Amino acid sequence: MSLAYELQFFAKDGPGGEKTEEPTSKKLEDARKEGQVAKSKEVTSAFEMLAAFFLFRIWVENIGVNFVGEMQELYSQIPEYTRLYEGHIQASTFRMLFIEALLRILLTILPFLLVGFLVAFVANLLQVKWKITGKPLQPKFNKLNPVSGFKRIFSKNSLVELLKSILKLVLIGYVVFDYLKKNMPPILQLYDISLNQGIALVGTLVINLGIRISLFYMLIAAADFAYQKIKFKNDMKMTKQEVKDEYKNQEGDPQIKGKQRQRMMEASRRRMMQQLPEADVVITNPTHFAVAIKYEPEVYDAPYVVAKGADYLAQKIKDVAKENHIEIVENKPLARMLYANVDVGSVVPPELYQAVAEVLAFVYHLQGKV
Numbered sequence: 001m002s003l004a005y006e007l008q009f010f011a012k013d014g015p016g017g018e019k020t021e022e023p024t025s026k027k028l029e030d031a032r033k034e035g036q037v038a039k040s041k042e043v044t045s046a047f048e049m050l051a052a053f054f055l056f057r058i059w060v061e062n063i064g065v066n067f068v069g070e071m072q073e074l075y076s077q078i079p080e081y082t083r084l085y086e087g088h089i090q091a092s093t094f095r096m097l098f099i100e101a102l103l104r105i106l107l108t109i110l111p112f113l114l115v116g117f118l119v120a121f122v123a124n125l126l127q128v129k130w131k132i133t134g135k136p137l138q139p140k141f142n143k144l145n146p147v148s149g150f151k152r153i154f155s156k157n158s159l160v161e162l163l164k165s166i167l168k169l170v171l172i173g174y175v176v177f178d179y180l181k182k183n184m185p186p187i188l189q190l191y192d193i194s195l196n197q198g199i200a201l202v203g204t205l206v207i208n209l210g211i212r213i214s215l216f217y218m219l220i221a222a223a224d225f226a227y228q229k230i231k232f233k234n235d236m237k238m239t240k241q242e243v244k245d246e247y248k249n250q251e252g253d254p255q256i257k258g259k260q261r262q263r264m265m266e267a268s269r270r271r272m273m274q275q276l277p278e279a280d281v282v283i284t285n286p287t288h289f290a291v292a293i294k295y296e297p298e299v300y301d302a303p304y305v306v307a308k309g310a311d312y313l314a315q316k317i318k319d320v321a322k323e324n325h326i327e328i329v330e331n332k333p334l335a336r337m338l339y340a341n342v343d344v345g346s347v348v349p350p351e352l353y354q355a356v357a358e359v360l361a362f363v364y365h366l367q368g369k370v
Contacts, residue, residue: 021243023236031236037128038225038232042164044123046221050214051119055112057207063108074101127225160227168220175216179209272307272344273316277324279306281363282317283338286330290314291338292321293348295360302347303356308339327363334359 023031031037074097180187183205190198238246279292280303289310295303309317321328334355342348348356 019237019239021238021240023238024246026246027236027238038229039127040221040225040228042221042224043127044120046214046217047119047123048116049217051115052112053207053210053214055115059111060203067108164224171216172213175213176209179212273320276307276317276320279326281359282321282326282328283331283335283359284318284328285332285335288314289335289339290317291335292317293356300347302353303360304347305338305342305344308344327366329359331359
């Protein structure tokens, strides 16, 4: 009794064996269209955080002044509206005041929104360059599969993300602890200073701490970006079979293309042999090469090659020439030069005019044409 088995089951990393081949340009292009790129979210977050805290340092005073001014303006209008409506504020009036205050606050924080958008855009552009695709936005129902979701939870990538999160917490925690430890004296004086001074001190501490965290976070982002590049490169690697299949899809099956070339050569050879009886002379090596020449002054200014061949085909050309009473002239150097340098249907080059003319003159003399 024999057992049938499939060796492909023992292949590593899917069909074709282990993924050891570098990704082709088509594989990378297809991945790009699907939104698969080597990109780190930590880079974007780090730049956004650093830009936000730097902008806070520059803009925080204006934010405070504008916010306080807006609140004062809002509350100063309440007595006027209560007087107009006999001690009551209508819901529509209150809604109008609230919307107006909200719009003014949004204008105050608008620079943060614009800077955040611009920094996120530039950070992503530097990582993956510019190419718009809507594929990542399309719903993928296979993600709803609980089995696939379970595999993702306990995958290698999930473990790396967990370790990365722990590392971020440890590093950021150390930075916060170290900074607060060094600035403990002014913090302990908060109870002994005025409210405005306390707010200013806390704001300064928070902004400086945020900038310091952002700079450390940049180191994490750089390491994560390097990891994502390596991971993406490994994920995009292909098996030898995948490379072969892609080549077949792009260029066509080599066996089919070989058969097509063979059929084309056979068709060209048939046309060549059909035109051979019109030749004036066949110049031979004498055994390896045969080149058939014809001279038609009304068609070409110089003699041209009607047919040529080597070995078996050369013998076939000579046989056809004998059947059609075409002169066969042995000239080894000329036969080799014509076979190597002149294609079928092309005229003889000027440097061979003299040698070919002598052969044609000899043939025409034998035939009594001159």
